[in-house]
Amino acid sequence: MVYAHPLAAAATALGAAVALLSGPSVQASERPPGAVRTTPVVIAHRGASGYAPENTLAAADLADRMGFTWVETDVQRTSDGELVVVHDETLARTTDAEQRFPERAPWRVGDFTAAEIATLDAGGWFGPRWAGERVPTLRRYLSRVERNGQRLLLEIKRPELYPGIERDTLLTLDEEGWLDRSHTRRRLVVQSFGADSVRAVHRQRPDVVTGLLGNPAVAELPSYAAFTDQINPSHTRITADYVAAVRRLRGAHGKPLRVHVWTVNDAAGAQRAERFGVDGIITDRPDVVRDAVR
Template identity: 65%
Template sequence: MHARAVAVTTTALLGVALLTPLSHAGTPLSGDDGPSVVAHRGASGYAPENTLAAVDKAAEMGIRWVENDVQRTRDGELVVLHDDSLRRTTDVEEVFPDRSPWKVKDFTAAEIARLDAGSWFGSEYAGARVPTLEQYVDRVEHNHQKLLLELKNPQLYPGIEQQTLKVLANEGWLDRRHVAGRLVVQSFSADSVRTVHELKPAVKTGFLGTPRVSDLPEYAEFTDQINPSYGSLSMSYVSSVHAFTGPHGRPMEVLTWTVDDADTARRVAGYDVDGIITNRPDVVRDAVGEDEDSAGR
């Protein structure tokens, strides 16, 4: 209804003109050697999830794509964390014992920066921190990797779509090179994905879930990927998604999650999925035979 006005306003706020032609976006995620392998929250089977250590571990394995989750602090900083509570993956209960239920949105960025986000996983990761989105994308850039960014719980953080795009723009991630093959923004919220598409049409987007085939024409207007859990997947469903053309003029893609064993990886690869999201990217890569340089070609 008022999407055009919102898009114009947001473009001015971002200070980034929508100069990237849509034909340059939507480069296929998978290569000729099989589905792309995406490190879920980084290589989270081997390092504490969503930390810089997990990004680096994926890079050591030669994994080009990493996935993360973005939430917002009380004072408006974007941080990379899966849960809306800090309790499971930090020592917040010890540092702030009187702040139950320890929701991310109730803590400032400075308070979260004090927390140990690694010891829960193993003593060798003691002192790892919850990264800000700026810190995270800088590390991904340093490692020459690619980013599947999830907007987590967007209903808790009004305007997070616009704010995330602003951070990405400030960090150099909305130029032609990045949007052409190094960035996808996804969410379980169709409204959030649609908002990202309206605000920055050049950015490739993904919807997390398994919409009915009859609803796919509507999704094809604003999302490039349909990304379901592997348990809800079938070869016919993947074929149905591939039959639709997404907003950037290419067949819609399917990435599936979270696959951590070789047998399941081979099964979903047989469905012709475009990507597999996994905590154990080395296991999946070895099973499906993806070349480490094929992702995003």
């Protein structure tokens, strides 16, 4: 069964031409107190996933061709210990695992070997143009992002399912040259919804910049600031006051906590996030966000 993606038609055009979108001017009164007027960093969510199949090398390459330095991706672990780049807990939505292995429901990532996952089509669901794209290993993804000169926001997905995945991820990053000073200072952030997972990364490699996904209560922010550098909530859950409260605190590396919001795919949402003073915007449609906030 081939799944049709609502944006697949746009993907058949080169990068899917998107019209320039404009919006209301930013008013200083709408910014958090003391906020400096800066343009948020635009982060390509799972690569340019509005126009290419998410978390594939093709999506990272497309983000690069569109001019975006930062890409976000997800990491999970196979049954034989390989780290792979995939978002969902199961392979059903973004691969042909259901057709290839009909007896293996519900097709959890952790129930398949790396060799089995390597045979799956991770692009055909998005559109015929992308048929044959594969689920990359983390090593292959790091190599491609490095070749492109891009920067990486890496999410450890569902860490409770994969005990020790923080250690495995850091080991792979180290072996692939991503834990030297130039990468840890400028090109890498490791994030997770799991506070214990973020804390484990910080404990094992204090030099790595970390992010906590979600929107903790303001009263709880100081406890998270001890081991993280970013608070990264859904864009629908933020206010200017919340962003200001986050940025008043200093994170694990002694700098003001930053805020990167997800997943903003329209001009109005991007401009709202910008008015609130966020540091970055994670988006499936990075071109739309860039045009809205620049």
